[in-house]
Amino acid sequence: MPKISKVTTILVGMMMITFLLCYSSQVQADWDDPIKDGDYTYTVTDGKAQITMFSSYATGDVTIPSTLGGAPVTSIGIWAFYICKDLTSITIPQGVTSIGDNAFQYCTSLTTITIPESVTKIGCNALKYCDSLNTIRFNSATTTIYDSAGTIPAATKIIGYASSSAKDYATKYYRKFEVIDTTNTLQSIAITNPATKLRYTVGDALDITGLVVTGTYSVGSPKPESITAANVTGFNSAVAATDQVLTITVSGKTVTYKVQILAATQDKDYEYTVTGGEAQIKKYIGAQGAVTIPSTLGGATVTSIGDWAFDSSTDITSISLPEGVISIGTGAFSDCTDLTSIRFNSASTEIYDSPETIPATTKIIGYDPSTAKEYATKYNRMFEGIGTTNTLQSIAITTPATKLSYTVGDTLDISGLVVTGTYSASSPKRESITASNVTGFNSAVAATDQVLTITVSGKTVTYKVQIVASTQDKDYEYTITGGKTQITNYTGSGGVVTIPSTLGGFPVTSIGTTAFRRCTDLTSISIPEGVTSIGTSAFAYCSGLTTISIPQEVKNIGLTAFYYCTGLTSIRFNSAITTIYDSPDTIPAVTKIIGYASSTAKDYATKYDRTFEGIDTTNTLQSIAITNPATKLRYKVGDTLDISGLVITGTYSTGSPKAESITVANVTGFNSAVVATDQVLTITVSGKTVTYRVQIVAAPITPDTSGMIEMKTATPTVGPSKVWTIKLNGLVYEDQLMDKIYITNSQGYRQMLLAFTVTLENGLSRIEVKPAKNYTPDDYILWVRDIESLGRIKIKNQVYLKFTVGEAMPTYMVTAGDFLGKKYVTVTLNTENDTQYAVNVEGIELTYSEAKDAFVGILDTNKAATELTTVVSKK
Structure with missing residues (x-):
């Protein structure tokens, strides 16, 4: 027999009726990221904890903690304490606001429970089949109890206030009721939402739209009071008033608020009112x-x-x-x-x-x-x-249509759409728009960005809508969120089922909570690649299901996913890292688990004493890659290695890639004792390696000119065509080139030869300073310290010289062409002296010709002189 769906019209038995009633109103929770803490499993959403499961092996008295994982416990989810048959009492903390459907169902040893004042609602069948429950006490007079005889057992005595929802429930369903002796009286009232209208004109009538007044009681939670104009006194719009005090009275308790009464403004010709800087006559x-x-x-x-x-x-x-x-x-x-x-x-x-x-x-x-x-x-x-022709120039959407997302088969709805026209001889005006002005709408098929065109007097403007597929077909109910489909209910006939890879035009990525629950005629099911999660109780009670294979992309399987699948002989996991909910009820005890030798499936089978069969392919690490680089890639001499931010991902022979655990022990090749431009670091994991590069720069040098002579030059600005040299007092020992002669920038960092060229010329007696082509404009210092002569005798003078490198000179492309083909060379030209610049192209010297406004040269080929002409253009 097929699974009974929520839309079934013929129902058999009162138990099935209450089951369907619960699930027609229930919002399914997201169980993708459960957290386990002792006997509790919970999820945290927006900083609030919901208990989703409690260990079915716990016994005796249980006190639920007020926080889990640092988050306040605010709800007890559906099925949370389901079949916790050995619990005798439960204490629920103040702060819990909701108790979900079937939350304590089949807690057959539970004898007493107190519902705190903070609980606002109790779900369907919450305490059904709690056959030993003697009493339930409600400390709030306003807790909403799901309106079904199955919510609280027939033999349970209900304790609550004389005027309360608990008393109403007991009366309706013939339960024993005991009154809490404290009278529940109104203590005070407060305005929790002000009236929309607080400003009136003389002659207006009172308007309390939007006004919400909440009462505080001696016992029980605050609740909204029923307010009409009869509860309000003090209103008088006959005369103007700046701060008119209105009094609200409920059962003798009062609260006040103020309104303003404006006089109709008047001048000698007009009576008018002013609102928001606009006047109405x-x-x-x-x-x-x-x-x-x-x-x-x-x-x-x-x-x-x-x-x-x-x-x-x-x-x-x-x-x-x-x-x-x-x-x-x-x-x-x-x-x-x-x-x-x-x-x-x-x-x-x-x-x-x-x-x-x-x-x-x-x-x-x-x-x-x-x-x-x-x-x-x-x-x-x-x-x-009027004489001037006033023509429509353009139209624009000044307020979009309310409806921008449609389901296949819907009709166009332009409610809320405002289109404004701009005219040649008047102010913009709102245009009259009907559906006949709109073209391009087609809801026959799904579309992500369907463009609709609005036309008014030949002028057009467009906007986009989305057409989503209908969320139901003959076998499935589903939802679509963010272009992904989740199956929420199976309505087919069972047997051998292959879940489609797409529904509604979007990929199926999730099988939701209870989607196939109690599909007893389901014998085989194929889950498509692309599904990443299987929800709580997704296949629970599918007693006819004999075998199932979990695709490689499935990341997690929820609580009781295959609970009571009594015919399930085997389940195969094609990924080594699928997270299986940590409970013996997730997979039946009789089911053989097939998976990789090193896998979460093997771990689950071992923990819960299941039969395990290994897939013969070993799941080995194939390679590693850097999927997020380290934050720090530039070090100073003496720094320690920092791999913060570094993420290494391993690829395996089977299963999905996974992030590897990396420490500095996995990294070799780091040496910050010396300067290095490209130091290669190697990361090793299980014999697999990957490399990345870092830079080691010298620590900043604190300028210390004591005992040194400052040299000065009349032209302290250096550039490609302004190279100058410093004469030294003696011949210099060449090996000291970078040790004793160096340049620092304005931050004190040494500059590498990549940025500057420092050479010794003319018998090693002069220093030439010349920026390389990729220099950075800055202020620099040239240092000459403790220079030794060729005879290893110190030269007396220790000097420093300050200089500046200006903005980079423009780079030009000089192209020389001949009958053999074009020759290219890139040079840096001084724009002030470019007519005097000589360019050498493969041994041919080119000089500037004013007559030709180009660089020219002579190529002697086969004794025939051929002139080369170049074209100079900015690169």
Whole structure:
């Protein structure tokens, strides 16, 4: 028989009814990262711990700790203490707020339990089949108890407050009830969410929308009180008031809050209100004749003409509206019998859609196109265009549609979409958009980024939506998150089942909690590569299942995943590192485990005394690689090795790659006693090696010029074409070149020959200082200390010289061409003297020719002179 799904309409037996009721409301938890601590297994989410499993071998009295792993315990998850048949009492700490479905089911020795005040809800069948449970005490009057006779056993006496949810449950299901003698009285009330409206205009009615008042009781948790306008006194909108105090009263307890009553603002012609810097005209009280409404009133921009604002102003002959007016209210100009014209200086003013807004005889003046023109056309009014043509320039989405994610088969929904048009001769205006303005929508197939195009008067703008596949097919219910599918329920007929690699167009990566639970007709199942996790009780009670192979990519298998699979003869693990939930109930005792000799499968079989068969392929380390380099790659002389940040990953003959454990003992070749440009370090793991390079630089030298002579030069700036030399007092012993003659930068670090060339010339009597092509602009010091002559006699003078290297000179490409092909050379040119620069290309000297504005030379081939012309271009 197939598994009974949640949508089954024909139910057999009351036990199955309650089972389905529990699971129709239950939110499945994520068991991917369980933590084990003694008898407890738990997960931590957002800093809060949920107990997911307790050892079924524990006995006697149990006190649940208030924290696990440093996180407060706030919930007892589904099935957490399931079949802990030897527990006699349980103490739950204050701070726990929820007890999940079936949490203590089949705790058959449990005699008493107290539910702390902090618990707000108890799930379906939480204490079902706890046949020895004599009493359960509720220390809160408001704990929600799942509304089912199976939540608390029929023989259990319920202890709680006279007015409480516990008493309600006991009454409904004919349970014994004992009253806690303390009266539960209201102590105080407080506003936990203020009313939305705190600012009123004279004449407004009280509005308590959004107001939440919470009561604190002598026993039990605080709870929201039922509040209506009848609970509020002190409101008076007849006159203006800056801080009007309103009092809320519940059962004699009071709390207050303040509101502001604003007077309708008035000048000699208008009554108006101001909100957020915008003025709305409430009533016109000015003179007759032609009226030009001002752009501001009381310093605020006039943006709205209120309902009936000019109603029955029979002596007005014409009205001109300022450009800033956004909307015209209901009947704003109704019964203005002498109104011959009304001018709209904005093309986007919204006019209330009724023929009574503007009289039938009034000429409407406005832009073409405009909302004024649209109104005039619709209601057959005279229309006169303003001289400037007002054309739509572009459109933009100023508020996106609320719905941007659809399921296959859905219809387009543009609720919330606001498109604004920019015009040539008026302010931007909101465009009228319907589904007919939108093209490109197709919900027949799944799509990650489907582009929809909105078109208004030939102007377009686009936005993207997502079309996801339906999350149900004939055999599976599933969810899709982040482009990955998790199977949540199997609804097929059983037998030999091959789980598809994709559902809804997305890869199947997870088999969720209880997905195949009680599929008793399931005999064989193939799990596709790509699945990485198998959830709690995923195949529990699949008694017909005989064999299963776990793919290499599966990283973890949850609690009781194959519990009570009585026919399961073997389970094969194709990875050596799959994490198997550490409980004897995960895999049945009769099941043979097949896996690698060195593997988590072998460890599980050994621990729980299971039959184990080794896969003959040895899982050996094949190679190692650096998957994250060490943070420190540059050292000073004398530093110690630091491998912080270094991650080494090993590849194995079977199983997935894994990170290796590395210490400094695995690293050889490090020597910080001497300077080194590229020192090679070797990492060794089980005979496999990988290398990386570090640099050893000399420690900074503190400038010490005592006893030394400072040499100075008239041109202390050095560059490629400004090379200078220092004459020495005697011939120098050549081996001292880098030991006694060196250069330091502004930070005191010695410069390697890579950056500078220091050579001895003319019989070893002069020092030439010349930056290499990759030098860094900086201030430098040349040091000459304790120089010895060829006769190993110290030369008297010890000197230092400060110099500067400026910005890098530009590099040019000089190309020489001949009939044999092109010759190339790159040189650094001094832009001030480039016409005097000679270039040698493979033995041919090229000199600059002003007449040709190029470098030229002569190539003598077969006694025929051929001129070479070069092209100089910046590299």
